[in-house]
Amino acid sequence: MVLPSLLHTWRTKVPRRKATHSATGSEAHYEDGRYYDQAYRRRRHDVRFYTNLALESGGPVLELGVGTGRVALAIGKAGIDVVGVEPMAPMLARARERLDKLPGAASNRIELRKGSLERLRLRRKFPLVIAPFNVWMHLYTREEVERGFATVRHHLEKRGRFAFDVLLPDPVSLAREPTKRYRGGEVPHPRDGSRYRYSEYFSYDPSAQIETVMMDFEHPDDESRSFCTPLTQRQFFPAELEALLHYNGFKVESHTGDFKGAAIRTATESQVVIATLR
Numbered sequence: 001m002v003l004p005s006l007l008h009t010w011r012t013k014v015p016r017r018k019a020t021h022s023a024t025g026s027e028a029h030y031e032d033g034r035y036y037d038q039a040y041r042r043r044r045h046d047v048r049f050y051t052n053l054a055l056e057s058g059g060p061v062l063e064l065g066v067g068t069g070r071v072a073l074a075i076g077k078a079g080i081d082v083v084g085v086e087p088m089a090p091m092l093a094r095a096r097e098r099l100d101k102l103p104g105a106a107s108n109r110i111e112l113r114k115g116s117l118e119r120l121r122l123r124r125k126f127p128l129v130i131a132p133f134n135v136w137m138h139l140y141t142r143e144e145v146e147r148g149f150a151t152v153r154h155h156l157e158k159r160g161r162f163a164f165d166v167l168l169p170d171p172v173s174l175a176r177e178p179t180k181r182y183r184g185g186e187v188p189h190p191r192d193g194s195r196y197r198y199s200e201y202f203s204y205d206p207s208a209q210i211e212t213v214m215m216d217f218e219h220p221d222d223e224s225r226s227f228c229t230p231l232t233q234r235q236f237f238p239a240e241l242e243a244l245l246h247y248n249g250f251k252v253e254s255h256t257g258d259f260k261g262a263a264i265r266t267a268t269e270s271q272v273v274i275a276t277l278r
């Protein structure tokens with residue numbers, strides 16, 4: 001169940017009959033920065049991890065996929081300069097809104113730019129490049145992943161570090177029957193208060209290693225108000241991830257199963273990687 005973290009999908013309606021299991025799913029998922037912040041307000045452990053790395057590096061930091069600034073703002077508040085890049089306008093607008101509320105000294109340390117990490121080419125180098133919270137799972141093909149690593153190589157200082165995290169593929173979730181509905185109970189619409197029946201469908205393309213979670217919101221009385229929101233994520237298996245890093249010019253400094261250095265186990269949620277140029 002991913003329900004508690006999904007309220008931000010409410011405004012991103014996809015008519016149920018038109019919803020497809022495609023990569024565009026990730027766009028629908030990031031169309032409301034306010035709900036993104038609400039949904040992930042309790043996620044702090046990774047913020048501490050990335051802020052500590054930023055302090056160790058002395059900055060400036062480049063954050064790829066900065067979202068609503070959840071991590072970048074904490075780094076700026078800690079006294080480190082950060083440049084954040086994000087393609088989704090609603091996420092960036094929310095980040096700017098939050099930035100405006102910071103004291104001048106902190107907000108002056110944070111620069112936000114619109115764009116995809118795949119094409120980013122700044123004329124600057126950084127001692128730390130980060131891509132927190134599953135950003136890399138939105139690079140769906142080998143070519144996209146390679147362009148992502150090329151961007152990191154382009155911006156990293158010689159002895160710089162690249163840190164990011166992605167989910168550990170969950171064999172139970174990936175093996176789910178795509179037509180099976182996983183019911184999640186009733187949820188209130190955050191704006192008009194009407195109650196929807198919430199369920200999820202999971203489908204996995206084992207060849208492309210892409211999982212799509214289709215979040216289905218069924219209005220009890222009015223079918224025209226029912227909608228789905230897809231979330232599409234590329235799965236990275238640990239040995240594959242290390243091979244990709246190796247063949248794209250990186251050396252793995254650490255590859256752990258959480259933000260405190262635990263080993264990767266079956267129950268691991270996030271794989272956390274720190275890599276350097278080799």
Ligand SMILES: C[S@@+](CC[C@H](N)C(=O)[O-])C[C@H]1O[C@@H](n2cnc3c(N)ncnc32)[C@H](O)[C@@H]1O
Nearest residue numbers: 030065066067070087088116117132133135138
């Ligand atoms: C789960 S959010 C993480 C946001 C932020 N790093 C955080 O920790 O809250 C994933 C972000 O990656 C962004 N993203 C997806 N594809 C991207 C790309 N090609 N270049 C840069 N960012 C991308 C999404 O728009 C979204 O904001």
